[in-house]
Amino acid sequence: MNFTPATIKTIAFDADDTLWVNESYFQDVEQQFNALLAKYVSADVLADRLYAVERTNLALYGYGIKGFMLSMIETALEVTQGLISTKDIQQIINLGKVMLRQPIELLPDVRHVLDSLDEDYTLMLITKGDLLDQETKIARSGMGDFFTHVEIISEKNPKDYQQVLDRHHIDPSTFVMIGNSMRSDVLPLLEIGAYAIHIPFKHTWVHEQVQDDGFTHPKFMKLARIAQVLEHFDTPIRKS
Amino acid sequence: MNFTPATIKTIAFDADDTLWVNESYFQDVEQQFNALLAKYVSADVLADRLYAVERTNLALYGYGIKGFMLSMIETALEVTQGLISTKDIQQIINLGKVMLRQPIELLPDVRHVLDSLDEDYTLMLITKGDLLDQETKIARSGMGDFFTHVEIISEKNPKDYQQVLDRHHIDPSTFVMIGNSMRSDVLPLLEIGAYAIHIPFKHTWVHEQVQDDGFTHPKFMKLARIAQVLEHFDTPIRKS
Numbered sequence: 001m002n003f004t005p006a007t008i009k010t011i012a013f014d015a016d017d018t019l020w021v022n023e024s025y026f027q028d029v030e031q032q033f034n035a036l037l038a039k040y041v042s043a044d045v046l047a048d049r050l051y052a053v054e055r056t057n058l059a060l061y062g063y064g065i066k067g068f069m070l071s072m073i074e075t076a077l078e079v080t081q082g083l084i085s086t087k088d089i090q091q092i093i094n095l096g097k098v099m100l101r102q103p104i105e106l107l108p109d110v111r112h113v114l115d116s117l118d119e120d121y122t123l124m125l126i127t128k129g130d131l132l133d134q135e136t137k138i139a140r141s142g143m144g145d146f147f148t149h150v151e152i153i154s155e156k157n158p159k160d161y162q163q164v165l166d167r168h169h170i171d172p173s174t175f176v177m178i179g180n181s182m183r184s185d186v187l188p189l190l191e192i193g194a195y196a197i198h199i200p201f202k203h204t205w206v207h208e209q210v211q212d213d214g215f216t217h218p219k220f221m222k223l224a225r226i227a228q229v230l231e232h233f234d235t236p237i238r239k240s
Numbered sequence: 241m242n243f244t245p246a247t248i249k250t251i252a253f254d255a256d257d258t259l260w261v262n263e264s265y266f267q268d269v270e271q272q273f274n275a276l277l278a279k280y281v282s283a284d285v286l287a288d289r290l291y292a293v294e295r296t297n298l299a300l301y302g303y304g305i306k307g308f309m310l311s312m313i314e315t316a317l318e319v320t321q322g323l324i325s326t327k328d329i330q331q332i333i334n335l336g337k338v339m340l341r342q343p344i345e346l347l348p349d350v351r352h353v354l355d356s357l358d359e360d361y362t363l364m365l366i367t368k369g370d371l372l373d374q375e376t377k378i379a380r381s382g383m384g385d386f387f388t389h390v391e392i393i394s395e396k397n398p399k400d401y402q403q404v405l406d407r408h409h410i411d412p413s414t415f416v417m418i419g420n421s422m423r424s425d426v427l428p429l430l431e432i433g434a435y436a437i438h439i440p441f442k443h444t445w446v447h448e449q450v451q452d453d454g455f456t457h458p459k460f461m462k463l464a465r466i467a468q469v470l471e472h473f474d475t476p477i478r479k480s
Binding site: 011037043062066067070073074077080082083084085087088089090097098118130131132133152154155224 | 300302306309310314317321322323324325326327329333334340370372373375384391394
């Protein structure tokens with residue numbers, strides 16, 4: 001599958017775990033959360049309970065670190081039957097605040113890929129999570145200027161993508177989304193007739209996990225690294 | 241000051257405490273929060289401490305109920321020196337969850353005003369807060385269809401409004417914002433050359449309070465109720 005500016009006009013990127021590290025920070029914090037509660041509950045049980053609480057709260061809190069913090073506190077109260085110390089609750093809040101201030105660690109070749117595609121394509125960023133947190137991450141990444149449009153949305157279902165495309169008068173057949181989540185960055189796009197490229201990250205939150213071994217679709221491809229994107233797009237680099 | 245569709249093309253509304261009740265729910269919850277902590281701290285001291293914590297956390301959490309919940313928990317840990325019971329912490333979380341599910345109580349005449357202006361003007365909604373919470377409130381209000389554009393933004397400074405206007409190719413001199421906060425809905429608009437109408441709500445969060453007695457500006461007016469907006473716009477109602 002190769003794209004030229006005549007077929008594809010807009011290339012959209014997911015942000016977390018596609019352009020920069022994110023899930024690793026959640027997993028680090030979960031390990032510290034486990035350590036805090038180790039005397040009450042095993043890591044496996046805790047992980048199950050936390051995910052159950054997160055999933056229940058998703059409809060109220062949406063995605064993002066603030067909801068994760070509130071769900072950790074609620075899980076801690078539940079699994080310790082209220083025996084957790086208030087010092088440890090403060091510690092959970094502190095873990096979340098550290099996440100919110102986390103420096104942005106760009107994945108390899110991200111700047112080069114954006115810079116190469118920027119000349120011939122309209123670049124877009126589409127991400128979900130807390131509004132302010134996502135905005136400050138984009139600003140801290142230094143990548144903001146590459147994107148003509150930045151869309152921070154609350155959910156990544158087909159109708160949400162369709163709304164974004166409608167808002168910018170984009171024909172799905174000229175649009176490709178690149179991201180690390182089959183569930184959020186690939187399947188909804190194929191459903192609305194757009195292209196999608198899956199670039200797995202080493203860690204995937206259980207909520208985003210979809211079995212994709214051997215998945216094929218005429219508008220889909222899977223790549224191992226973001227640098228390989230350039231092999232499939234007609235860019236100044238390839239022309240030279 | 242009277243507007244015709246030849247001068248003003250876009251009318252933007254703030255949402256919370258302009259179209260529907262919001263601050264009253266925060267104040268109700270603060271009273272319940274006071275009651276929970278009454279044996280540790282007076283209501284006045286607690287209000288001061290909570291606002292101090294909220295203000296410090298604003299740069300990390302942004303506006304909205306999730307940040308308010310986290311700030312209430314942090315304040316409770318602080319003012320009780322960790323002596324608050326875990327049952328009461330769960331109770332704070334429950335208060336926040338009730339807020340997130342609060343039914344939408346439209347202010348008087350809102351539907352009539354939007355319906356009257358809709359025919360001759362482009363209507364826009366501009367609000368700040370948690371993304372998902374604001375989206376679901378707009379959906380629950382039943383007013384969503386009146387708005388050609390809905391903008392949920394993290395801050396309402398002049399540059400944030402300028403970005404919104406640029407995104408929609410709107411000339412500020414053809415734009416009026418209507419809202420309950422001098423700080424968020426009026427002053428930044430006047431600064432970028434747009435019009436603004438202030439309609440105070442009975443309660444104002446201390447963070448949004450600006451002394452405005454006797455404030456005058458050629459592009460500003462203050463009204464007591466949203467129904468009075470119609471007296472200043474050329475609409476089918478006034479034409480008939």
